[in-house]
């Protein structure tokens with residue numbers, strides 16, 4: 366088991382090094398927090414957060430990736446209400462913003478669960494049984510990649526390599542690497558995470 370940050374490659378790319386080619390599916394059925402008033406305006410604290418982020422940039426189309434990274438850092442995901450307002454502020458159509466956001470695997474559109482699970486489906490993990498591990502995680506959590514469970518306990522993502530191929534199949538749970546995973550180990554991991562914090 367290794368802590369995130371000691372593996373050879375990062376899961377989430379930093380500024381200017383977004384990882385392309387494996388966007389999580391856009392799932393619109395997960396519960397989201399209330400960020401807008403009924404008239405469509407962002408709630409004050411949310412608007413302030415977005416305004417602070419926008420102040421760092423020049424509202425240029427070229428800054429979209431950095432803006433999305435900052436928004437995700439701030440909210441933990443890319444809230445649709447915030448993206449709608451971002452579109453107005455930087456005068457870039459929403460579909461273009463979604464086009465960029467869905468292209469990069471680091472972005473997610475669902476409010477993250479209390480436990481964030483990332484399953485590596487890269488080649489090295491795949492040939493060692495990552496699909497079976499993912500099926501077990503899906504069974505255990507009741508969600509598919511890109512979704513957050515209704516009780517907000519779990520969110521699930523897939524990634525194409527977390528830089529720990531020798532340990533494959535790898536599941537990263539809340540930043541901790543779990544290597545040589547099997548469906549049985551995955552089941553135990555979900556159980557342990559569920560029980561964490563219970564009285």
Ligand code: FES
Pocket residue numbers: 485486487488489490491525526527528529530531533535
């Ligand atoms: S392919 Fe899974 S860690 Fe590299």
